[in-house]
Structure formats: structure tokens, C-alpha cells
Amino acid sequence: MQVEDFNEIVSVYLKKLSKSHKTEIVVESMQENNFGWVYTYNTKEFTNNKDSLNRLFGQGYLVIDKSDGSLNTVDLTIEEEVIGIDVSQKYMKQKYNIPIPNEEKLKLKRRKDATDFYKKLEKRSIINRWVSKISVFLKKI
Structure with missing residues (x-):
């Protein structure tokens, strides 16, 4: 053909x-x-x-x-x-x-990378909430 x-x-x-x-x-x-x-x-x-x-x-x-x-x-x-x-x-x-x-290794690495990324976002979110609370507190002073 x-x-x-x-x-x-x-x-x-x-x-x-x-x-x-x-x-x-x-x-x-x-x-x-x-x-x-x-x-x-x-x-x-x-x-x-x-x-x-x-x-x-x-x-x-x-x-x-x-x-x-x-x-x-x-x-x-x-x-x-x-x-x-x-x-x-x-x-x-x-x-x-x-x-x-290496299919399973690649998938595990991808999942770990995604988990690490979301953990960083969560930490950043917590920090942002504290910064926001502190700035509100400082404005009241």
C-alpha cells in the first residue's frame, strides 16, 4: 500500500x-x-x-x-x-x-510536582491572610 x-x-x-x-x-x-x-x-x-x-x-x-x-x-x-x-x-x-x-515514574513525579505546587499555594494563601489581618490591624492603630 x-x-x-x-x-x-x-x-x-x-x-x-x-x-x-x-x-x-x-x-x-x-x-x-x-x-x-x-x-x-x-x-x-x-x-x-x-x-x-x-x-x-x-x-x-x-x-x-x-x-x-x-x-x-x-x-x-x-x-x-x-x-x-x-x-x-x-x-x-x-x-x-x-x-x-518510565511511565509510572513520570506519573508519580507529575503528581508530586502538583502536590508541591498546591502546598506552596496554600502556604502563600495563609501568609496573604495574615498580611491582610495585620494591615487591617495597623490601619486601626
Whole structure:
């Protein structure tokens, strides 16, 4: 199969998706990887004008596998994107059960970072409340 064949498979899928969403959905980008082709897609209005009112959210990626020509959807959570897991790692885990290197360590580090951040905010909030109380007291003197 050629790239044109894979593009046609994606095109047929997006036509069906367009009908269900009642708006034209088109390929936004395509990237070749060692395992296949990764497509991003969005509404035609967003792709042409970058008008966020017409943007799809949470649609994930389409992946055509070179080995078997199959069309696959891959969704990355916000947490996975933030900790640096990419679509190729997620796809290989999803389809071939290949573990993502250090996935649990990355998730634990992210959670620890988030916890530390909220602790700092909480301390800052307590300090701000005391500063506010002191300034009110000083104004009364």
C-alpha cells in the first residue's frame, strides 16, 4: 500500500465523522513515524481560520499502521501529554502492549510536582491572610 491509499482510508473515516458532527472535518497534519502515519484532524473552519469557536476538542489522533494498514484512534490524556508521553509511545502500548519507558515514574513525579505546587499555594494563601489581618490591624492603630 502507498501513502495515497492510507490518505484515502483516513478521508473515508473523516467523511463519516463529518456526517455525525454535521460539519466538515479535515486532516490538519500528517507525520510519518517508524510504525506508520499519524494524522491530526479538526473542522475545516478551524483548520483554515484558527477560529477556536469551531475547534474540535478531545478528538485524539488517527494512526495508520504500516505493518497491517489498519486505522487506529489514539487518545492522550492531559496528564500523559504534560509528562511527555507522545502518540507513538501510547500507540505502541495500546496496539502491541509495549510498555512506555518510565511511565509510572513520570506519573508519580507529575503528581508530586502538583502536590508541591498546591502546598506552596496554600502556604502563600495563609501568609496573604495574615498580611491582610495585620494591615487591617495597623490601619486601626
